[in-house]
Amino acid sequence: MALINLRSLGVTLRAPLFSNLNLTVAAGDRLGIVAANGRGKSTLLRCIAGSFEPTTGDIIRARGLRIGHVEQDVPADLAELTFREVVCRALPADLIESEAWRVDVVLGELEVPEALHERKLSALSGGWQRLAMLARTWVGEPDVLLLDEPTNHLDLARISQLEHWLNALPRDMPVIVSSHDRAFLDAVTNRTVFLRPEASRFFSLPYSRARMALDEIDASDERRYQKDMKTAEQLRRQAAKLNNIGINSGSDLLTVKTKQLRQRAERIEDAARPVHQERSAGVIRLANRGTHAKALITLDDAAVTSPDGVLLFRTGRLWIRQGDRVVLLGRNGVGKTRLIGMLRQAIAEPDTADRAVKATPSLVLGYGDQGLADLPDSDTPLALISRRFELGEQRARSLLAGAGMSIDMQSSPIGRLSGGQKARLGMLALRLTTPNFYLLDEPTNHLDIEGQEALESELMEHEASCLLVSHDRSFVRAVGTRFWLIDKRRIVEMEGPEDFFEDVARKDG
Numbered sequence: 001m002a003l004i005n006l007r008s009l010g011v012t013l014r015a016p017l018f019s020n021l022n023l024t025v026a027a028g029d030r031l032g033i034v035a036a037n038g039r040g041k042s043t044l045l046r047c048i049a050g051s052f053e054p055t056t057g058d059i060i061r062a063r064g065l066r067i068g069h070v071e072q073d074v075p076a077d078l079a080e081l082t083f084r085e086v087v088c089r090a091l092p093a094d095l096i097e098s099e100a101w102r103v104d105v106v107l108g109e110l111e112v113p114e115a116l117h118e119r120k121l122s123a124l125s126g127g128w129q130r131l132a133m134l135a136r137t138w139v140g141e142p143d144v145l146l147l148d149e150p151t152n153h154l155d156l157a158r159i160s161q162l163e164h165w166l167n168a169l170p171r172d173m174p175v176i177v178s179s180h181d182r183a184f185l186d187a188v189t190n191r192t193v194f195l196r197p198e199a200s201r202f203f204s205l206p207y208s209r210a211r212m213a214l215d216e217i218d219a220s221d222e223r224r225y226q227k228d229m230k231t232a233e234q235l236r237r238q239a240a241k242l243n244n245i246g247i248n249s250g251s252d253l254l255t256v257k258t259k260q261l262r263q264r265a266e267r268i269e270d271a272a273r274p275v276h277q278e279r280s281a282g283v284i285r286l287a288n289r290g291t292h293a294k295a296l297i298t299l300d301d302a303a304v305t306s307p308d309g310v311l312l313f314r315t316g317r318l319w320i321r322q323g324d325r326v327v328l329l330g331r332n333g334v335g336k337t338r339l340i341g342m343l344r345q346a347i348a349e350p351d352t353a354d355r356a357v358k359a360t361p362s363l364v365l366g367y368g369d370q371g372l373a374d375l376p377d378s379d380t381p382l383a384l385i386s387r388r389f390e391l392g393e394q395r396a397r398s399l400l401a402g403a404g405m406s407i408d409m410q411s412s413p414i415g416r417l418s419g420g421q422k423a424r425l426g427m428l429a430l431r432l433t434t435p436n437f438y439l440l441d442e443p444t445n446h447l448d449i450e451g452q453e454a455l456e457s458e459l460m461e462h463e464a465s466c467l468l469v470s471h472d473r474s475f476v477r478a479v480g481t482r483f484w485l486i487d488k489r490r491i492v493e494m495e496g497p498e499d500f501f502e503d504v505a506r507k508d509g
Contacts, residue, residue, distance in 0.1 A: 002026050003065055003144060003174060004048060009057035011043050016197040018044065019056070023193060023202065025144065027172040032179065032189035032207055037420035037448040040195050041178040045069060045146045048176065068142025072149050074129050079122040083112065083132050086121055090136040106139045111161060126153030131162075144174045151181045152445075155332045156471045160505045163187045180448050182207055183473035228268050235265040295319050296363060296437055296465055297343060302356035304335045304342065312338060313489040315356075325459060326467045327476050329500045330486035336469050339486075340439055343467065347437065359437075366435030368426055368443050377415030381405050381425050384414070389432045403428040419446030427455070438466035444475050473501060 002024040010019035017040030025031060025048075033041045046052035047059060049069040061067070078086050087103045088096055107117065110131055121129055130153055137145070151159050159181070166175060166188045179185050185192070185207035192210035194201045201217065203210035239261035242254050297320040304312045312335035320326055328336050346353040347365045367374075375384065386396040400410045403424045414422065423446040430438070438459075444452045456478045459466065470476050476497050483494045494500065 001062075002060075003062045005060040006048075007058045007060070009044075009047065009059065010055050011040060011047065011052075012055045013043075018195045018200055019198060021057070021193075021195075021200050025174050025176065027174060029174045029176075029191055030166075030189045031174075031176045032185040032192045032210075033176065033195060034179075034185070034192060034207065034449065035195035036450050037418065039197075042072065042148050044195065045071075045148050045176065045178055049146055062143075065144060066140065066142045067144045067146060068137040068140055069146040070130075070133050070137045070148060070150060072152065074121065074133060080120055082118045082120055083107075083124065083128070083135075084117045086132050087135045087139050090139050102139055103135075106135045109138075110135055110165065127155060127158050130154065131158070134162075144176070145169075147175065147177045147179075149179055150177065151179060151184050151471075154471070156473075156501070156504050157331060159184060159471060164505075180444075180452065181472065181474075182449060182452075228271070232265040232268040235261050235268070239265070295321055296324075296360050297346070297467075298358045300356040300358070302342065302354055304338050306335075306338070311489065313486050313491065315339070315491050318484070318491065318493075320465065320467060322465050323463050323481075324465055325479050325481045327480035327483050327497060328467060328469050328486070329483060329494070329497060331504070334486040336486065337441065340441055340467070340469065344439055363437045364433070364435045366430045366433050366438040367440075368430055368438070369441045374429070375414050375422055375426055377413060379414050380411050381414060381417075382410040384425075385428065385432070388429065399428060399432070400425075420448060420451065423447050423451065436465065438464055438468070440466055440468040440470075442470055442472075443468060444470060444472045473497070 004025040006021055006023040009021040009023075011017045012019070021044075033044060035041050043052060046069070047054050049067050050059075050061075051069070078089075081089065084103060084107070087106060088100060091099050091102070112128075112131065112135065116124065116128060121132055124132070130150065134147075134150065150162060154162065163184065169175070175188070177185065177189060189206050190204070192203050192205060192207050194210070194214055201214055203213050205213060239258045242261065243258040245251070245254055299315040299318040301317055302315045304315065306312055328339065330336050342354055342357050343359070344365065344367055346357040347359040347363050350359060350361075353359075381400050382393070382396055385391060385400060386393060389396075391399070397407070397410060401407075404421065405425070409417065409421065414425070417425065443455060447455065452472065452475055456475060458464070459479050468479070480497065483497050483500075485492045485494050485500055
């Protein structure tokens, strides 16, 4: 029995986000919603939740259905409340005292440490803030759960925990997930909808298998389109020949035949529909100026310490060679960011760096941090790119347009850009630096699947040398050529990341 029924649903803002969407959600459905940044995923969830009115179509919900919607952003009025208070306030005011035990049950289910229960939300990491919003929604005992980018800001352990929690829910509990995390979608969904402006595609498959099916359909549509256009062109050539013969011979019959051939060509062209082309949210390109050095980084048993001097781990004797794409694995707090900081200093300020960390003098660093700290909120994209890279206005505007920045965006404060737009601006800045070595800390944060795949392609096609930290399992599997695990205060080189992924899932499941 359908709990939610979408009939010819459409939303148009400045342009159509999606249209004529027909979809049913029944008990047990775990539906993944996939689209590029700004293409309607969050809008669709808000339509289903009832907080946004669609442009066309209807949404029919089962009578009395309680929908729990976990949005991306944390409401400002909750920031100064404690974790526990945030969840308690989701209960009806007259039941808070008698039903507070439900809050403790939910916090236990989500394995929220007791030390965080009385911590203000504003003092917590983005990952714990998102889990607080999930707990706040879940305590209301919804019949359907809507999750908008639930893995944003979560580390791998928390992502694994969320996967296990979702998969342990009652089998008939419907869950609708909007996400750019491909591995997460594969782990928690059994159906997938690819939102498109005209003809969205639906599959009763998790993401990766659905994507393969979608690619096959698109390839078939492209072949059919090209065949139709070729047929139409042949008809037009035949019509042109007959027309010339008819003019020379004065034959009315040939004139009629010419008209019929042209009409057939027009009908074929009108009926032929080109394959869907995703409107790019902005091109991602990288550069690699190259270097003649073979060993780019040398670690001679360097000691990596906390800010107060406590030993976190020792590196052992390791090298990063040209063409290596090293993935640094390890749980939160083991010192990954501290090692990245030491490498950054060894490249940018070798005179003040630890002597056990050496970088070849020819290295030009491309550094990207997950917080995009080198993109000041008060600056504008145009001013930043023009000033930092000494570009003329016309060249800067052209580059920004290619990265998905409209004229209005180019002159707006960076702080007003979406996470995806900031990420693409950061990638443009990386490219213009023309580095030959990259340090990338969570580079896929805020990137949609199109952006993730573009970044993967650029790193591989340019044979870029890099060390990266990422919680995106699909990205790690695609780009990594070497894998370093920080374990028991040492770096251990592994053949691949799967043992680490399985260990995290086993311990946090």
